[in-house]
Amino acid sequence: MWSAIDIYCRLISIRIRAQLQYRISFLLDLVAAAFATATGFGTLALVLQRFDNIAGWTLGEVAFLYGMVETAFGIMDLFFSGFDPDTFGPMVQRGRFDQLLLRPVSITLQVLGSDIALRRLSRITQGIIVLGIALALVNIRWTPAKVAYLPLVLVSLIAFFGGLFIIGSTTTFWTVKRVEAINIFTYGGSEMMAYPMHIYTKWMRHFFTYIIPAIFLNYYPALYFLDKPDPLHMPSFAPFLSPVAGFGMLAAALAFWRFGIRHYTSTGT
């Protein structure tokens, strides 16, 4: 166990040092990433001046959804960079994954340690800022239960998104080339979860409830934190399913990942 942590830390520290080599480029990357993510929320805030609310949700309430998703996705994206289908795909394509399989260290650990995209720090920062805006605009009636549940929801969201990344990467074992359609679940899923889910058409909502349980990770917990009524009439424990959905997704993804590795045939490069 300790040796695993030690190896992970070493792998990661190499990645960090590598990225800090070109300092100006790194800083620009950071600024660019911050700007790119900030424009999403900025657009919503500007447009809401004209529209006032979105399906009964005020800017502050949507900011809560948005901030939670952005923070969680950013943290996940940082630590699961190695599982980002965008970087993992080429690894399979060029046969670099074969090298990892030869080493006597857990393969999952090695992939986790193969990259840590520091520019994601700006997405995390932006998420936290948006969450701060939400807390300033909305008067949440805090109870001890809510205070305890908030970090749990955040961690569940991270596990959920991490699971999606792992599933996306595992599919490249068969497709070799990264499948752009994976973005529907990762980036599409996170984009979708940044808005109140009752605005979507029924089949879309059902898909993200029963096939991919995204609705329990952000929308339902938000209803609980913001004391809003449930327009979809789910059972009253629905807001508390986020850890089950989040860690369930991660566990399913890891099982799929192990299945993928057992059936992995190299590209031969």
Add this chain to the structure above:
Amino acid sequence: MRLFYELLKLSFRLQLTYRTANLAGLATNFFFGLLRAAVLVALYGTSHEVAGFSLPDAITYTGLSQATIACLSFFGWWEVMHSVYSGDVASDLLKPMNYFTFWLAQDLGRAVASLLVRGLTIMVAYALVFDIALPHSGWQWLAVGMALTLSLLVSFSYRFLINLAAFWTPDARGVGRFAFSLSWFLSGFLMPLRFFPNWFVRLCNLTPFPSMVNTVVEVYLGALTGSELIQALGTQLLWIGLLFVVCQLVLRAGVRKLVIQGG
């Protein structure tokens, strides 16, 4: 001219070769289109018209903006940058053609293929799911065609200019990412510019970005007619001219500085 046409044809065919990639891209663009349409429906709520756009107009807008992503390479285009880093730029510069024109030919081929395979299909898919707005007359279709062609030229010149940063720094990705995200925000790609506060629209209009997406959308939806239409197309032309000159100047300075690594 013949060389230009051949290059265009080749890159047109190259783009059509990647069938699965095109299909996957299509599915992604369409899904995001549905998400964005749902957001607009929710924003409209009970109102029928906002800033001159009806709800069908707004939904059509989400289709149009998703349809132009591939055609305008809106999420990133790094071809020139790659050729500088791989050293291919050395032989490309020796070709009997201006470097800008060389890439323009290839980009036009790619764009036309993308427009057919990804742009038109998205609009057809939209027409199946939603009640979308269509231009009313042949003249309006012609205007849409002109606005789209001009927007492609504005977009290409801008992308080419960004890529030239590779002549100066060994890792120009950061500059590129920043430049691209700027264009998402200010072009009317995230939301129609009419929905923004006036001061923001005025700011956008000082940049070439509205000429990339917003003009096409407004012409398509019939929001611009008569002198306004002429003015919008004229603005696009103006930006093309300006960006072209800047590209040539920067290119000249870049070539003088260029160091080919390895070979």
